Amino acid sequence: MLTILRVSTGAREKGITAAIAIGSIIGLEAMFAGPISGASMNPARSLAPALISGNTQHLWLYLLAPTLGTLAAIPLSLATRSPADSTTP
Secondary structure (H helix, E strand, O other): OHHHHHHHOOOOOOHHHHHHHHHHHHHHHHHHHHHHHOOOOOHHHHHHHHHHHOOOOOHHHHHHHHHHHHHHHHHHHHHOOOHHHHOOO
16 A cells, blocks of 8 residues: 555656556565465455355454555655655646
């Protein structure tokens, strides 16, 4: 989320560059974090199988972690913003 916030806001926003940065982060997460943890990056992808199977013991993590991660990324993005980022083109 921090990458998305940093490349999609501010005066230096670039369409193709933002897409490459976001796509690269998603690719790296899928390549490294997925095999290590066995988890999906999409909470909705984990919701239906958990509900159908009745195995909802760890489902709270898939719902809470993305929300907390986003809430943590917002102030971090604002704190790392340079004065040049706040000017409009």
